[in-house]
Amino acid sequence: MKIGVIGTGYVGLVSGVMLSTEDNSVICIDKSKDIITKLKIGECTIYENMLDHYLKSSLDNNKISFSSNYNDIKDVEALFICVGTPSSDDGSANLDYIYSSIDSSLEVVSKDCLIIIKSTVPPGSSKKFQDYIYKKGYHNKIATNPEFLREGTAIYDFQNADRIVFGIQNEQSKKILLDIYKSDVLKGTEIVFTDLTTSEMIKYVSNSFLSIKLSFINEMANLCEKIDANIHDLSKGVGLDKRIGSMFLNAGPGYGGSCFPKDTNALKFVSDKLNVKSLVLDASIESNLARYSLMAKKIEDNAGGKKIAILGMSFKAGTDDVRDSPAVEIINILSEKGYDMNCYDPASNNNFRSLNIRNTKTCKSLNEAVKDTNTIVILTEWEEFKEINLEDISKLVTNKIIIDLRNIIDRDYALKLGFEVTNIGIA
Ligand code: UDX
Numbered sequence: 085m086k087i088g089v090i091g092t093g094y095v096g097l098v099s100g101v102m103l104s105t106e107d108n109s110v111i112c113i114d115k116s117k118d119i120i121t122k123l124k125i126g127e128c129t130i131y132e133n134m135l136d137h138y139l140k141s142s143l144d145n146n147k148i149s150f151s152s153n154y155n156d157i158k159d160v161e162a163l164f165i166c167v168g169t170p171s172s173d174d175g176s177a178n179l180d181y182i183y184s185s186i187d188s189s190l191e192v193v194s195k196d197c198l199i200i201i202k203s204t205v206p207p208g209s210s211k212k213f214q215d216y217i218y219k220k221g222y223h224n225k226i227a228t229n230p231e232f233l234r235e236g237t238a239i240y241d242f243q244n245a246d247r248i249v250f251g252i253q254n255e256q257s258k259k260i261l262l263d264i265y266k267s268d269v270l271k272g273t274e275i276v277f278t279d280l281t282t283s284e285m286i287k288y289v290s291n292s293f294l295s296i297k298l299s300f301i302n303e304m305a306n307l308c309e310k311i312d313a314n315i316h317d318l319s320k321g322v323g324l325d326k327r328i329g330s331m332f333l334n335a336g337p338g339y340g341g342s343c344f345p346k347d348t349n350a351l352k353f354v355s356d357k358l359n360v361k362s363l364v365l366d367a368s369i370e371s372n373l374a375r376y377s378l379m380a381k382k383i384e385d386n387a388g389g390k391k392i393a394i395l396g397m398s399f400k401a402g403t404d405d406v407r408d409s410p411a412v413e414i415i416n417i418l419s420e421k422g423y424d425m426n427c428y429d430p431a432s433n434n435n436f437r438s439l440n441i442r443n444t445k446t447c448k449s450l451n452e453a454v455k456d457t458n459t460i461v462i463l464t465e466w467e468e469f470k471e472i473n474l475e476d477i478s479k480l481v482t483n484k485i486i487i488d489l490r491n492i493i494d495r496d497y498a499l500k501l502g503f504e505v506t507n508i509g510i511a
């Protein structure tokens with residue numbers, strides 16, 4: 085099928101490229117000419133493992149093209165809207181980019197072109213988009229197809245989806261979506277057909293449920309520290325219950341990224357607006373926000389001085405993304421308290437540097453970051469940090485103190501080498 089994709093960010097580029105590896109030809113549109121120029125020559129504009137491989141092969145096979153000109157989508161049979169829906173100050177999702185991409189698309193696409201909302205939008209939004217299209221005098225149908233891709237594992241997640249969710253209004257939409265995802269249908273991926281609003285709820289409730297699970301295990305880590313229990317064994321013992329599951333039970337410095345904070349706040353906004361109490365959701369949001377200052381205090385209470393090394397600024401390992409990163413939130417608090425920080429991350433140095441946070445220096449290597457510092461703080465669970473050579477490090481630092489907020493260092497070995505070690509969820 086001939087498909088259009090509007091927006092080539094994390095969702096649009098991964099979806100566009102991966103849909104082009106199936107029996108589809110894809111044209112991706114982005115208003116940024118700089119991004120389009122790079123993508124046309126196979127230069128990946130986001131950090132996703134293996135994405136450049138698939139991008140280049142689809143370009144070589146003429147399965148994908150890129151443009152800033154909406155006229156280039158005039159022949160598409162289906163159009164995925166994958167533009168950003170950033171949080172407004174009041175926590176609601178800003179849908180302006182969706183409305184403007186619908187406006188630009190309707191002038192060009194055929195009246196039978198199915199418009200598929202893939203961007204994460206609050207429950208009830210797609211019905212409003214459909215009314216908006218009718219009011220403008222067009223008859224194009226809206227469908228939804230929310231994504232469940234995690235940054236850093238987006239290709240894997242696309243190829244191994246637990247389920248594919250479609251919000252549809254008629255049989256024709258169902259046929260088009262099944263044709264687009266032919267290979268997933270053939271390999272038996274579970275497909276959920278539902279109405280527009282329920283499909284939007286599935287996305288928000290999935291992310292919110294995972295956020296609540298994380299806020300809870302993080303609070304239980306706090307309790308472990310007080311009653312001298314061990315969070316590792318707790319997570320293992322609890323996670324082996326199949327009804328709970330072991331994923332998203334790793335206590336850390338709090339959850340972050342461009343999705344969980346945004347989506348939980350948007351769902352809260354919708355609940356509040358409809359006067360439906362969401363006490364559990366509200367508490368998990370509050371718990372996560374409080375965690376950043378709790379982690380900063382843990383660092384203050386255990387650091388050997390004000391000259392410290394920060395290892396990891398991305399919101400999680402495997403990505404260069406620092407948006408709503410717990411590490412950045414914690415660094416901001418410590419900067420205000422006069423800490424002088426050498427910061428290093430294998431992927432997000434450039435994105436972090438552009439934040440220009442006072443009292444921080446972005447270092448090119450782990451060794452450069454730890455040299456002459458009196459505390460090492462680990463905030464992101466990169467493999468590189470799991471494999472730190474503690475003997476070498478002990479010769480570079482002024483104090484042998486490690487504050488490991490991802491519990492990835494071999495604690496017993498570090499203690500044996502004379503390091504003071506502070507963890508999450510271990511007394
Ligand atoms: C999330 C959802 O997982 C994905 O399905 C959705 O499409 C987009 O939002 P992402 O934001 O890329 O994906 O990151 P994710 O891997 O879910 O991690 C979110 C946050 O939770 C990160 O800050 C991560 O460090 C934290 N986390 C995750 C933990 O602290 N512990 C865990 O065990 C897992």
